[in-house]
Amino acid sequence: MNRWKRRGESVGFVPTMGALHEGHLALIRRARKENSRVVVSIFVNPAQFGPGEDYRRYPRPFRRDAGWCRQAKVDLLFYPAAEKMYPADYRTEVHLRDWENIWCGRFRPGHFAGVATVVAKLLNIVSPHRAYFGEKDFQQLVIIKKMVADLNFPVEIIAVKTVRESSGLAMSSRNIYLNKAERRAAEKLYPELKKIRADLLTGRLKPTGLPGRLKSRLKQLPEFEKINWKLDYAAVVNNENLSTVKKIAGRGNARILVALWIGSTRLIDNLLV
């Protein structure tokens, strides 16, 4: 990577946990367009999974992923072993005061410190000019942007819009966990969020009314009658700093964040208001 930089080439970096889908490919294509070299990492980062979470069962279709990277003209695929990234005496953690404990952080203690730490490591290893992250993991995106600014990493963080299936379901490596009935329910989330956004913008719904409204709507849907589901949280937050928004002040400043369990799968989604 350093040889490329010394030759004056630009390096774009797409960190992933593998199990690539169209969302990742959108990141890779964007990196391909904006840089002369593209590096993709595949690393299922144990530090960002909690004790009861899906670290072990997280999908690892490495050969398929590598083939996709080759097709997408990735110059370098970095797939370190966990023991190399976190040797036995590993002890350094990057924390983001408060932000790591709100929204998804409340339900996944240690998750965002694990994310921030591995991204710091990967940025130092790859030292790219630009790094690409999806808006689907919105709190992660905000936290990484903040870490990069706070710690002065010499890299530009580029956010790429969420890629959705035709149903509106946000692409996620975890969607494969869903059975048919669960998938049908999951597909209803995005249309509901769009209706909620419309009502927030007209003022018919107040931001504080979001969780109640979403829950009562989902309860009425036949697709949600057939499955187990639970809303971890739903909130309208400031698009820059994740703080709770009490009043919508025009378009483009707030964002709906949702984390919803469908069966034993935790899905997240978000939508700019």
Place this chain on the structure above:
Amino acid sequence: MNRWKRRGESVGFVPTMGALHEGHLALIRRARKENSRVVVSIFVNPAQFGPGEDYRRYPRPFRRDAGWCRQAKVDLLFYPAAEKMYPADYRTEVHLRDWENIWCGRFRPGHFAGVATVVAKLLNIVSPHRAYFGEKDFQQLVIIKKMVADLNFPVEIIAVKTVRESSGLAMSSRNIYLNKAERRAAEKLYPELKKIRADLLTGRLKPTGLPGRLKSRLKQLPEFEKINWKLDYAAVVNNENLSTVKKIAGRGNARILVALWIGSTRLIDNLLV
């Protein structure tokens, strides 16, 4: 800095809090010898001072420091404002599990996280090939080496031996706080540590006996009768990982660490066994 690197020049970096003394100059000279470019930073880092500590009174003889840097052929002197390094919405912290809470960390909560964080920032800003740290702040040195390894910073950390006055007193920006009687007492510490080292090597003194031995020796010295003093801790630790050493296994594996209050000044010193 990046322009230098692109031209193939090597960059050596000496981070300091200013109030430069011969110890800093030894770091700068070493950097000067090993690199084509030398960067020095002067930043009294608020994040590494506790509430009751000497952040405000810490000496800031900037013009004198800048003159010394010029004389020492420093290519670039970086002296950022605290508000630039830590804007109001700053929130990222680098922590080193356990190590930040032992030895000096027990007495200075938050200190080593503050050190690790500012060094991470400075390494990203300067992006040097080599960074130079004094052995005098030994726990700091071990922690920074660990952070650099754990977070994969592309930099070589170079340790430089403690510079001492002719009396043996380790050079420190805080020595100017000492009045005459306090300085005379402080000058006795190093000779005592050398005697203790000899006794550790012959086996006459066990590592666990160190604090008791040091306290009883200092009590007997007339220089210590005239001043207020307090031993924060004294310990024999593993030279690589700071763990307590119970038995000396030959030369070069262990280190005596001491933190001693002389009046209202906290001095630290250390000695390879």
